[in-house]
Amino acid sequence: MAFEFRKCFIEGLYEVQPKVFGDNRGYFFEVYSEKDFFEAGLCMKFVQDNQSSSSKGVLRGLHFQTKHPQGKLVRAVEGKVYDVAVDLRNGSPTFGKYYGVVLDAEKQNQFYIPEGFAHGFYVLSEHAVFAYKCTDFYHPEDEGGIMWNDATVGIEWDKIAPGLEPLLSEKDKKHPSFNTSEKYFDLNAKWIGK
Template sequence: MAFEFKKCVSSDGKTFEGLYEIQPKVFGDARGYFFEVYSEKDFFEAGLKMKFVQDNQSSSSKGVLRGLHFQTRHPQGKLVRAVSGRVFDVAVDLRNGSDTFGKYYGVILDGEKQNQFYIPEGFAHGFYVLSESAVFAYKCTDFYDPKGEGGLMWNDPTIGIDWKGVAPEIEPLLSEKDGKHPAFDLDGKYFDLNGKWIGAQ
């Protein structure tokens, strides 16, 4: 198998169902390197039987923080990675009834390490650029739907993401839209356990 799949565990020892850190095998020598970004065969053998329909890529400068985003009408699973640079990538479980509902998991994605992060439907997602710049790529299980955009406050105190803990010297740079997302509601309705939206439209 060309990949190592690691299940993600919360700080209190609970497993995030469907959330994985993924490390591809990278083959390098003096000429450069080669690795498989995705293999349906290996992912299916690991139980990740999603179908990807759209690939996206963005470039961001140091300190840019994008998130926390999700889609309501067409929820997306995402396989994300830093093509170059380093980012602190975060997923927040919004599946009502999940053991990890309202909890987050963060991982540093590094363009040199080439590690990846799979975030299933039913999670909010965001990332914070730690290097001078970063190129960020992600494969999606559904198409982008501008009418189904949703989001949460990036620094919501209930979720408590430690953005500054990974880079205390960097000041976050947010878009106007990302600075206006609502707070997380612990008693609110978001997604069901299968990642289908059940909240108010």
């Protein structure tokens, strides 16, 4: 198998480490193999690939889609980011909890986030190119979000980036707080919210 799949404490999240083969000419690795992912029980179908470029201090998120939730396989192609997923599956024992991982282009590690989560990342390096595969198409009318510094979720961005003063889009500045009484998604990642 060309990958090591590490389960996270939140069910459904995986850190994925591909085997990287390198020598004095450079390196080679498989970014994705349906066969290996299916053998690991990750039987998703990806339909869209996205890529963004960001400077140090940019924070994107926390985003989700409501009626067309997206599972995502994310990685840093260049640079380093702190990537975070928040469990929005009502009834999950980790509802409202988050898991974060540093994605580093030098390590080539990846993070799989299934449907039913909010997702965001913060750029730690001077520049980062961030790429992700999605299990559904982007639907602009279907966007949802949670405030990046919501006190209930309590993401400890400062532990990764002391003195954090994130660069946010106008849209990301206006996301609502996490609401513990909101339904969001059911355990099968079907939207049951407002």
